[in-house]
Amino acid sequence: MGNSKIDNLFGAIGFGFPENKEELKSFDEAFEDYPFQANIQKINPKKILADIKKSKTEITKVDYHKRTVLAAQIVYKLQGEYTLGHLKLQKLMYLCQHTTSMSLHTNFLKQAMGPYDPNLMRSIDKQFKVNQWFEYSPKDYPKYKSLARVGGHKDWYERYFEKQLFDIDFLLEKFRTYKTDQVEIIATVFGCWKEALEYNELINNELIIKKFYMWHKDKAKYDKERINSAIEWMKTEGICPL
Known part of the structure; x- marks a missing residue:
């Protein structure tokens, strides 16, 4: 298999995982005979590919709704903070997902x-407007504006x-006033x-x-x-990978 085929494939998916059936098909074809090189005691690439296929074919509307609801709660709690924008929201979603091992469809x-x-x-942003919860206004402060049904995500x-x-409330309060670069470093x-x-690997600060x-x-x-x-702050606060 030529390198150009792999390059084209990864270029098409932005170095991420396949996002739909067509990309999964291309992924299968491109890597059908690829000799994966890895330490099988640490990581099993074939199992990872199988898990990717399974997860990508079982995504439902509930998965997308669930992550929108989490985002809505973060914005609802921190809406008045001038530090809250797209990047901080993403980092908080990432930390919420991985500090609690919640099931959430993200890439x-x-x-x-x-x-x-x-x-x-x-x-x-699209689902916020569809649900009439919030509207993102990047040139304003605060950046998130309440819409007619704000708070409708709570149930x-x-x-x-x-x-x-x-655990989610704990994280949101910890990072309430943190600037984007601070949350970026921690994430x-x-x-x-x-x-x-x-x-x-043996975990240490270095x-x-x-x-x-x-x-x-x-x-x-x-x-x-x-x-x-x-790193030391994360250890003290217990904000570490599980």
Whole structure:
């Protein structure tokens, strides 16, 4: 199989996972005879591909509604904060999902701004308007404006996230006044820490900091002491990968 086929495939899906049946078909064809190289004791690539196929074919309207409801609760609680915008909202969704192991359909990729799902905000903004909960206004402060049915997500929220209500509220209060760059650092550290655990690596601050700088070249703008302080703060607050 030629490299161009792989390049075209990944270019088409933005280095993310396949998003529909057509992309899954292309993925299968492109990697049918691909000799995966990995430490089978740490990671099983064939099992990962099987899990991806399964998850992508079982996504329902409820999955999309559930993540919209979580986003609505975050905005509802932090709506008046000038620090709340798309990036902070995404990072809080990421941390809520992975600190509580909730089932939530997202596709967070390694981006300059940390874990980021490029399609998530477009979907959330659209559903906010459809439900008449909020409207995003990027040039204004605060950026989220209440619409006619604001608060209409609450019953759904308590139903979907009954077991995580306390933990979500804890996170939202912790990050209420945090600026975007602060939340970005913590979410990226979390992603690096989570990756190290998945690869059964020995966890220490130096490893996490190394992974932080390897995440994206833009991470060089943050000095080592700031990252180290974020790690120590996360340990103290218990905001760590499970």
